[in-house]
Amino acid sequence: MKNRWAALAIIFISFLQFTLNWFCIVPAFGAIATEMQLSFAQVGVIVGTFIAGYGIAHIPGGWLAERYGMRNAMLFGIVAETIGAGISAWAPSYEILLAGRLLCGIGGAVFIGSAIGLTAAWFRGKELATANGVIQGGAFTLGAAIGLFGWGPVVAAFGWREGLAIGAGIGLATLVFVLALFPTPPSGSGDVLEGHHLGKNSLRRVFGNPTLWLMGLALLGAYGSYFSAAQLLPHYAKAALNVDTSVAEGIGAILMFSGIAGGFIGGWLSDRAFGLLPTFVGACVVEALMFFLIPHVGLLGLQVAAAVIGASLIAAFVPWVSIPGERDSGFLISDVPTAIGLMLSIVAIGGAAVPPLFTMVADGWGFDTAWAFQGAITIGFAFLAFLSRPKQAVRIKPA
Numbered sequence: 001m002k003n004r005w006a007a008l009a010i011i012f013i014s015f016l017q018f019t020l021n022w023f024c025i026v027p028a029f030g031a032i033a034t035e036m037q038l039s040f041a042q043v044g045v046i047v048g049t050f051i052a053g054y055g056i057a058h059i060p061g062g063w064l065a066e067r068y069g070m071r072n073a074m075l076f077g078i079v080a081e082t083i084g085a086g087i088s089a090w091a092p093s094y095e096i097l098l099a100g101r102l103l104c105g106i107g108g109a110v111f112i113g114s115a116i117g118l119t120a121a122w123f124r125g126k127e128l129a130t131a132n133g134v135i136q137g138g139a140f141t142l143g144a145a146i147g148l149f150g151w152g153p154v155v156a157a158f159g160w161r162e163g164l165a166i167g168a169g170i171g172l173a174t175l176v177f178v179l180a181l182f183p184t185p186p187s188g189s190g191d192v193l194e195g196h197h198l199g200k201n202s203l204r205r206v207f208g209n210p211t212l213w214l215m216g217l218a219l220l221g222a223y224g225s226y227f228s229a230a231q232l233l234p235h236y237a238k239a240a241l242n243v244d245t246s247v248a249e250g251i252g253a254i255l256m257f258s259g260i261a262g263g264f265i266g267g268w269l270s271d272r273a274f275g276l277l278p279t280f281v282g283a284c285v286v287e288a289l290m291f292f293l294i295p296h297v298g299l300l301g302l303q304v305a306a307a308v309i310g311a312s313l314i315a316a317f318v319p320w321v322s323i324p325g326e327r328d329s330g331f332l333i334s335d336v337p338t339a340i341g342l343m344l345s346i347v348a349i350g351g352a353a354v355p356p357l358f359t360m361v362a363d364g365w366g367f368d369t370a371w372a373f374q375g376a377i378t379i380g381f382a383f384l385a386f387l388s389r390p391k392q393a394v395r396i397k398p399a
Contacts, residue, residue, distance in 0.1 A: 004122040008131050010181050011115055015139035017174040018111050021085045021104060023147030024167045028160035036094050049098045053105025055348045061110035062338025066202055070114040071182060077111025082171030089164035113337035120325025120336050128325055129270035133318045137263010205331055206338045214388040216346025219320050221381035222284045223347045224354025225374040226313040230255055231355060233306055236367055241299055254303055255310035262314030276319035277385055283316035284382035291375035295368040
């Protein structure tokens with residue numbers, strides 16, 4: 001395949017199964033809790049188990065791609081997530097359901113690193129941020145939206161087990177689709193397929209590069225604050241503005257769907273206007289300003305703020321995730337999955353602390369202070385990006 005945009009379309013389609021099988025279990029929570037007689041806390045553990053698998057497997061997934069090639073790692077990720085979804089559908093007990101969700105998360109982590117690496121192989125030096133915007137803002141959000149909002153009728157019509165099984169079936173169909181039409185990267189990127197690149201030099205290039213550590217920290221505030229907003233803005237709307245539940249939940253949907261626009265905006269600004277670092281910092285500042293604004297607006301203003309928060313986080317994420325794949329980043333293409341895995345691990349581990357901190361501040365000092373806290377940490381961490389030098393990474397010869 002010679003057309004990089006056709007290759008991106010295949011990666012886009014494969015991305016849909018990743019987030020679909022992540023989120024399609026959410027509409028089934030009520031039925032699962034009833035059948036298995038689960039408490040609300042146990043339902044929360046189902047969510048956390050996927051995230052745990054997703055979090056711990058980022059770096060090992062990168063090593064898998066370096067050792068066996070991105071193609072094989074990407075296929076392994078799809079297989080693992082599909083099997084995990086199937087186990088979740090079959091699960092005769094709560095413990096086996098958790099095992100299925102853990103495997104789903106591991107598969108998703110392995111998949112996403114290799115998918116981003118393959119995108120870099122096709123678009124390195126050629127609108128890489130735009131391509132990442134398409135898959136991160138478009139495919140990621142669309143798959144999640146199908147799972148969250150489109151799978152309710154599927155579960156209602158067929159049952160929760162059948163609904164999860166259909167998701168696993170889509171994963172299997174995606175596997176066959178990718179096997180048949182896998183986009184072979186252009187000449188010069190053969191290391192993507194061959195593997196055998198995991199060694200002391202590759203580890204030194206990734207773990208010894210301060211840019212990755214600094215940029216991982218730089219997104220921490222914006223990333224964690226986004227998830228606080230996604231979970232707690234509807235609650236805030238009901239408590240502070242006395243809106244109906246359906247209206248409050250609509251604010252969460254606005255925040256999610258605006259990520260599609262954010263992906264395209266972040267890609268365009270990075271490739272055609274300001275570059276990676278200014279776009280990243282600017283988007284984080286815009287997100288922070290919305291948090292400062294929230295206590296002073298009514299319903300319409302809150303809806304606008306939710307849209308801007310959702311768009312700006314993805315607009316920041318797109319240049320952020322593009323840094324390791326840039327031609328002059330100092331990394332080989334084969335390094336990209338591990339580099340992305342390191343950055344995602346840092347931001348996931350640190351960002352997970354933000355929602356609990358938000359609730360602690362809100363309980364102690366009120367929502368106004370809590371939103372200001374999120375604005376402050378979003379800006380504060382984002383400015384760490386100015387200490388990094390994404391375009392001047394030290395080059396180390398491959399093994």
